[in-house]
Amino acid sequence: MEAAGAGRAGARGRPTRRARGDTDVTATAYVHGYSDRETRRLRDQADTLAALLHGDTAYPAGSRVLEAGCGVGAQTVHLVANSPGARFTAVDADGESLERARAKVAAEHPGAAVEWHHADLYDLPFPEASFDHVFVCFVLEHLREPERALRALRRLLRPSGTVTVIEGDHGSAVLHPDGPHARAVIDCQVRLQAEAGGDALIGRRLQPLLSAAGYADVRVRPRTVYADRTRPRLVEGFTRRTFIPVFEEAGRDAPALGLVTEDDWRRGIAELYRTAEDGGTLHYTFFKATAVNPPGPVG
Numbered sequence: 001m002e003a004a005g006a007g008r009a010g011a012r013g014r015p016t017r018r019a020r021g022d023t024d025v026t027a028t029a030y031v032h033g034y035s036d037r038e039t040r041r042l043r044d045q046a047d048t049l050a051a052l053l054h055g056d057t058a059y060p061a062g063s064r065v066l067e068a069g070c071g072v073g074a075q076t077v078h079l080v081a082n083s084p085g086a087r088f089t090a091v092d093a094d095g096e097s098l099e100r101a102r103a104k105v106a107a108e109h110p111g112a113a114v115e116w117h118h119a120d121l122y123d124l125p126f127p128e129a130s131f132d133h134v135f136v137c138f139v140l141e142h143l144r145e146p147e148r149a150l151r152a153l154r155r156l157l158r159p160s161g162t163v164t165v166i167e168g169d170h171g172s173a174v175l176h177p178d179g180p181h182a183r184a185v186i187d188c189q190v191r192l193q194a195e196a197g198g199d200a201l202i203g204r205r206l207q208p209l210l211s212a213a214g215y216a217d218v219r220v221r222p223r224t225v226y227a228d229r230t231r232p233r234l235v236e237g238f239t240r241r242t243f244i245p246v247f248e249e250a251g252r253d254a255p256a257l258g259l260v261t262e263d264d265w266r267r268g269i270a271e272l273y274r275t276a277e278d279g280g281t282l283h284y285t286f287f288k289a290t291a292v293n294p295p296g297p298v299g
């Protein structure tokens with residue numbers, strides 16, 4: 001769940017910069033930024049949702065797997081844990097995140113085979129058909145051109161290789177108690193992300209996006225998180241530490257931009273926290289897609 005490109009959203013992210021050689025990295029800034037708090041949020045998110053999102057993702061020993069947009073390695077540690085014999089290549093446009101990812105994987109899985117590349121996923125420095133599998137999680141939602149990104153990644157897949165994409169969709173949030181200010185805060189975040197060139201509602205678009213990018217056998221399945229007091233681990237790990245911080249952090253810009261008043265924004269955050277209290281509930285749906293690279297040239 002989480003973006004920002006050039007322009008306004010750059011306020012939170014790092015400026016566009018060159019990643020390697022002459023490659024221009026064009027989508028490094030994003031609305032969630034690259035703070036220590038966001039690093040913790042990404043890791044809480046990945047750890048809390050690991051069984052839900054990764055339970056059925058395992059790559060054969062020896063297979064070559066590209067993780068595009070690995071960030072701070074929050075998903076990478078789960079990928080290598082589930083597929084100890086696979087050979088991973090992890091790339092990200094943000095060099096500091098990549099260093100954090102490298103340190104985390106070295107600490108937790110010292111024997112893991114992971115190569116790290118600071119690069120733009122639209123223009124990766126690998127020959128065609130270099131990989132058997134591609135994995136992309138919470139990245140497309142931040143991109144101006146997700147279909148082009150999927151097409152670029154398809155070029156790197158061998159024929160019959162697979163892609164796995166996981167994204168959220170803020171339109172799927174069902175809150176109890178519901179509240180008008182909480183809704184306004186979620187809507188603000190959706191608008192901020194859209195202004196930054198991303199799409200916080202992208203989960204529902206995965207099937208058409210993958211098909212348009214030329215993939216075959218596209219299968220998308222919802223992965224639902226439901227948290228109430230009987231599931232304290234999810235209330236803490238998801239509602240409090242993953243879901244609400246998205247709106248707390250990125251939404252701080254909303255009053256300054258005139259999207260909502262400061263008071264209404266505070267009320268909205270308070271209403272979101274009510275879903276984590278006794279009697280409160282939260283439902284949110286992620287979408288996990290798998291698809292195959294059919295034989296033939298990528299258009």
Ligand SMILES: C[S@@+](CC[C@H](N)C(=O)[O-])C[C@H]1O[C@@H](n2cnc3c(N)ncnc32)[C@H](O)[C@@H]1O
Nearest residue numbers: 002027069070071074092093094120121137138
């Ligand atoms: C929300 S984070 C997700 C990180 C990780 N996949 C996870 O789930 O924890 C999105 C990541 O995508 C990276 N990113 C955005 N645009 C990119 C691009 N054009 N090329 C490579 N990485 C990009 C950002 O730097 C950021 O680390």
